[in-house]
Amino acid sequence: MKSIAERKVLLQVNNIKQHFTVKNDALFKPKTVVKAVDGISFELYEGETLSIVGESGCGKSTTGRAILRLDEPSAGEIYFGGENLLTVKKKDMRKLRGDLQVIFQDPFASLNPRQKVKQILNEAMATQKSVVKEKRPERMKELLEYVGLPLESLERYPHEFSGGQRQRIGIARALAVHPKLIICDEAVSALDVSIQAQILNLLKQLQRQFNLTFLFISHDLSVVRHVSDRVMVMYLGKIVEIADKKSLFDKPMHPYTHALLSSIPVPDPTIKHERIILKGDVPSPINPPKGCRFHTRCPFATDLCQETEPELRELEKGHFVSCHMVEKI
Amino acid sequence: MAEKEIPILEVKGLKTYFTTKKGTSKPVDGIDFVLNKGETLGIVGESGCGKSMTSLSILRLIPSPSGKIAGGSILFKGKDLVKLPESEMRKVRGNDISMIFQEPMTSLNPVIPVGEQIAEAIRLHQNLGKKAAWEKSVEMLRLVGIPSPEKRAKQEPFQLSGGMRQRVMIAMALACSPEILIADEPTTALDVTIQAQILEIIKNLQKQLGMGVIMITHDLGVVAETCDQVVVMYAGNIVEHTSSKELFANPKHPYTQGLLASLPNITEDVEELRTIEGTIPSPYNLPKGCRFSSRCPHSKDICSERNPELFEVSDDTKVRCWIYSDNWNNQSKREEECLNEKHS
Numbered sequence: 001m002k003s004i005a006e007r008k009v010l011l012q013v014n015n016i017k018q019h020f021t022v023k024n025d026a027l028f029k030p031k032t033v034v035k036a037v038d039g040i041s042f043e044l045y046e047g048e049t050l051s052i053v054g055e056s057g058c059g060k061s062t063t064g065r066a067i068l069r070l071d072e073p074s075a076g077e078i079y080f081g082g083e084n085l086l087t088v089k090k091k092d093m094r095k096l097r098g099d100l101q102v103i104f105q106d107p108f109a110s111l112n113p114r115q116k117v118k119q120i121l122n123e124a125m126a127t128q129k130s131v132v133k134e135k136r137p138e139r140m141k142e143l144l145e146y147v148g149l150p151l152e153s154l155e156r157y158p159h160e161f162s163g164g165q166r167q168r169i170g171i172a173r174a175l176a177v178h179p180k181l182i183i184c185d186e187a188v189s190a191l192d193v194s195i196q197a198q199i200l201n202l203l204k205q206l207q208r209q210f211n212l213t214f215l216f217i218s219h220d221l222s223v224v225r226h227v228s229d230r231v232m233v234m235y236l237g238k239i240v241e242i243a244d245k246k247s248l249f250d251k252p253m254h255p256y257t258h259a260l261l262s263s264i265p266v267p268d269p270t271i272k273h274e275r276i277i278l279k280g281d282v283p284s285p286i287n288p289p290k291g292c293r294f295h296t297r298c299p300f301a302t303d304l305c306q307e308t309e310p311e312l313r314e315l316e317k318g319h320f321v322s323c324h325m326v327e328k329i
Numbered sequence: 330m331a332e333k334e335i336p337i338l339e340v341k342g343l344k345t346y347f348t349t350k351k352g353t354s355k356p357v358d359g360i361d362f363v364l365n366k367g368e369t370l371g372i373v374g375e376s377g378c379g380k381s382m383t384s385l386s387i388l389r390l391i392p393s394p395s396g397k398i399a400g401g402s403i404l405f406k407g408k409d410l411v412k413l414p415e416s417e418m419r420k421v422r423g424n425d426i427s428m429i430f431q432e433p434m435t436s437l438n439p440v441i442p443v444g445e446q447i448a449e450a451i452r453l454h455q456n457l458g459k460k461a462a463w464e465k466s467v468e469m470l471r472l473v474g475i476p477s478p479e480k481r482a483k484q485e486p487f488q489l490s491g492g493m494r495q496r497v498m499i500a501m502a503l504a505c506s507p508e509i510l511i512a513d514e515p516t517t518a519l520d521v522t523i524q525a526q527i528l529e530i531i532k533n534l535q536k537q538l539g540m541g542v543i544m545i546t547h548d549l550g551v552v553a554e555t556c557d558q559v560v561v562m563y564a565g566n567i568v569e570h571t572s573s574k575e576l577f578a579n580p581k582h583p584y585t586q587g588l589l590a591s592l593p594n595i596t597e598d599v600e601e602l603r604t605i606e607g608t609i610p611s612p613y614n615l616p617k618g619c620r621f622s623s624r625c626p627h628s629k630d631i632c633s634e635r636n637p638e639l640f641e642v643s644d645d646t647k648v649r650c651w652i653y654s655d656n657w658n659n660q661s662k663r664e665e666e667c668l669n670e671k672h673s
Contacts, residue, residue, distance in 0.1 A: 055520035197591035226593035265550030
């Protein structure tokens with residue numbers, strides 16, 4: 001990996017917020033707002049893999065969807081190739097989505113069951129007008145080769161494939177339009193480990209081959225450790241820590257990251273590691289705690305944490321943490 | 330680990346078959362294991378290997394009429410559950426053997442307060458009055474670490490978070506102090522920090538109540554943390570049966586080896602993960618020989634001809650692989666000779 005100064009920023013996210021209004025039963029009650037993502041900023045460099053980890057409801061998927069404008073973010077800016085994605089017209093956004101592709105968790109739900117693989121791939125290319133009609137059959141063959149599926153697959157329907165193979169179709173569809181950035185939203189979470197390993201290897205190989213940039217959203221920390229260059233940890237709609245993979249896994253600074261890392265069951269019974277078991281559940285994003293959002297479960301919380309929200313500070317080069325107490329722990 | 334006393338559960342040659350339009354599928358095809366008091370047995374394998382069907386067979390909950398136990402016996406303290414009449418079986422379920430499922434939302438009744446649901450199980454099995462059962466149910470909720478259990482007991486499942494619902498399931502399963510707890514992917518739907526809490530609760534309660542636990546999971550990390558013995562299943566067969574320590578230190582079956590190698594490591598960096606090529610065979614059309622042979626890197630002629638038995642490799646390790654038979658080396662020699670002849 002190149003050093004930070006040499007790398008080119010591909011995507012710049014500035015203070016995006018994603019607030020959803022929830023319907024209320026009572027007519028005159030104020031509307032309830034879920035702050036799924038509440039002001040996060042980060043950049044994504046060309047050719048790297050940035051992972052977003054966190055527990056359910058932390059806003060990791062919402063962030064991915066906001067970048068693609070699958071849900072319209074409430075505030076903020078997202079710069080991609082000099083353009084603010086949030087102000088471009090819907091029509092132009094469709095063109096830009098050719099550069100920004102996504103692979104979803106459940107490959108069965110995201111592939112049309114009544115289309116053959118041929119039609120699925122064709123539709124992607126036709127919508128984006130990225131490949132002229134005459135060249136499409138050739139491109140399809142090429143794509144199947146990249147993702148390691150037999151040529152006969154073109155004439156078959158999604159239900160005829162296994163989970164891993166379906167995920168390969170999803171990857172082929174994303175690749176069909178020559179994207180620059182692929183958002184992988186829990187792309188391997190539904191797969192068995194032996195199949196998961198195949199898909200992870202495939203993603204890595206494709207990244208090298210086409211200089212792809214990945215935004216990898218996952219809750220599985222060992223997978224994240226394997227694929228990422230940098231890792232971002234989210235909690236209740238906020239970034240709590242963002243750093244190089246090595247620095248984050250070897251030297252986590254935020255108490256939440258600590259707890260998260262120590263909770264992973266290690267497949268080796270001889271290792272008896274000290275486990276930090278967090279008390280309670282993640283609070284509801286409808287009414288997040290004041291101050292630091294983690295203070296209700298944090299073993300080091302003080303009065304300051306309950307009052308003031310910590311900012312994301314760069315404590316080491318490229319290692320950002322948002323915690324008041326980090327120096328004292 | 331417990332000494333070899335009378336086991337509380339002994340499964341012998343269990344076969345569960347399904348007959349459908351497509352033919353006969355054999356998700357569980359002749360498996361044996363023994364569970365001792367206070368011990369945790371892990372059943373691991375990938376989707377479709379038959380691990381969940383095994384647990385459903387023990388409780389005789391397989392969907393009928395398409396599915397049925399086609400052979401074998403399940404001895405619970407010497408009593409064969411396979412032959413038990415349904416009315417007797419109902420007394421066993423929830424009372425002697427209970428189960429936690431993966432998705433608590435689908436296994437709880439959505440319109441009945443959770444405390445009521447736990448109390449129902451207690452009333453059914455323990456002849457307690459309504460009030461006493463309710464008190465016991467609140468007590469159980471407290472035991473599994475739910476804050477303000479009196480209040481929570483009156484709430485419906487949708488008002489609880491995923492982790493809390495799973496705790497309610499555990500409370501319900503343990504309400505009658507069963508001798509065996511079957512946990513079918515109890516933490517798969519939960520986040521890691523909550524998973525850590527739940528595993529801790531199961532472990533503590535097991536120590537307190539001295540029950541045997543069957544932990545069914547695809548997560549080898551969970552196995553390493555909780556189990557004493559492990560059974561690895563592949564396409565309806567047990568391919569390796571060993572102690573948890575031995576499994577991770579010294580995996581014997583090529584499938585187990587592949588499975589462990591394909592795990593992304595949390596402490597080490599590797600450029601490429603090792604994979605197991607191919608996919609599992611369909612349960613409708615199982616290969617004649619070893620079921621793993623089509624994906625096995627060591628596969629030889631004999632592997633695709635005959636399914637190996639479980640070879641006893643050491644005192645506590647059994648492996649279903651021809652590599653551990655006496656014939657293996659002869660077989661290799663014969664193949665080499667064949668090759669040499671061809672070359673010359």
